[in-house]
Amino acid sequence: MKEFYSREDAEAALALSRRIQKILRGKDSGFVGAALADLVSLWIIAHHPDCREDVLQMWVKYMRKLMPMSEKQMFGDEGWHE
DSSP states (O other): OSSOOOOOHHHHHHHHHHHHHHTTTTTTTHHHHHHHHHHHHHHHHHSOTTHHHHHHHHHHHHHHHHHHHHHHHEEEEEEEEO
């Protein structure tokens, strides 16, 4: 997995993410989690077996970095609400 991508790659990834978000919007969180787990598993197995655990850990690290921004996008400045 590349550490750095071009601006064009980043913009294309965000555009794809927005399209997927539209498909998943309003669905049950368990349904969304199952769909994402299936997609991520397909992506992980595309890597050599010796690299899969490292790729997964790197992906989790990136995902955690995105979570504050995603929370703000979803819930606004107030963040998570009960």
